[in-house]
Amino acid sequence: MTRMAPRKQQEIFDATLRLVAEKGYDGLTVEGVAERSGVNKTTIYRWWPSKAALLGAALVEADVLGFEAPDTGSLRGDLVALVAGVRRLLTEPPSASVAVAALGAAVRHPELDVRPFFADRFAREREIFDRAVRRGELKESVDPMLVLDLLAGAVWMRAVFRGLPVPDDFPAEAVSALLDGI
Secondary structure (H helix, E strand, O other), rough: OOOOOOHHHHHHHHHHHHHHHHHHHOOHHHHHHHHHHHHHHHHHHHHHHOHHHHHHHHHHHHHHHHOOOOOOOHHHHHHHHHHHHHHHHHOOOOHHHHHHHHHHHHOOOOOOOOOOHHHHHHHHHHHHHHHHHOOOOOOOOOOOHHHHEEEEEEHHHHHHHOOOOOOOOOOHHHHHHHHHHO
């Protein structure tokens, strides 16, 4: 099978994420994505067998949710930058409505496998911890996933589940609470 042009693929992913943000997972259709992206629906089905597979791929590959792990030169700086990125993801358009609609849908729709999204993010985030160990800032025994769950979970709780503002100083405060203790 030949490869799809990257620009066309991004148009499909962008249309997918815009639709899920506007209409939720239940309102997302391959036909709607085809119409918005200017691609025939059979082309979409050739690459992704279902709307769940399409959305799963869009979550990992779309530019709007693109992610690079920060490298500030210190564990604290990297974690603050990382939490600030999660804050932006969950509170600023267009990513906030996309992330909440798409990732929230996975709870009700087991066919929507978001594990690749989180696995991709964690693989990139892990470098923060590897660098910190090499610099002597962190013991090798520290569980990076636990640290990330504590920090990202704090942002999800505040922004999504409690519906409260996440102030600009929240990332630094959350990281300080974790690294320095309360």
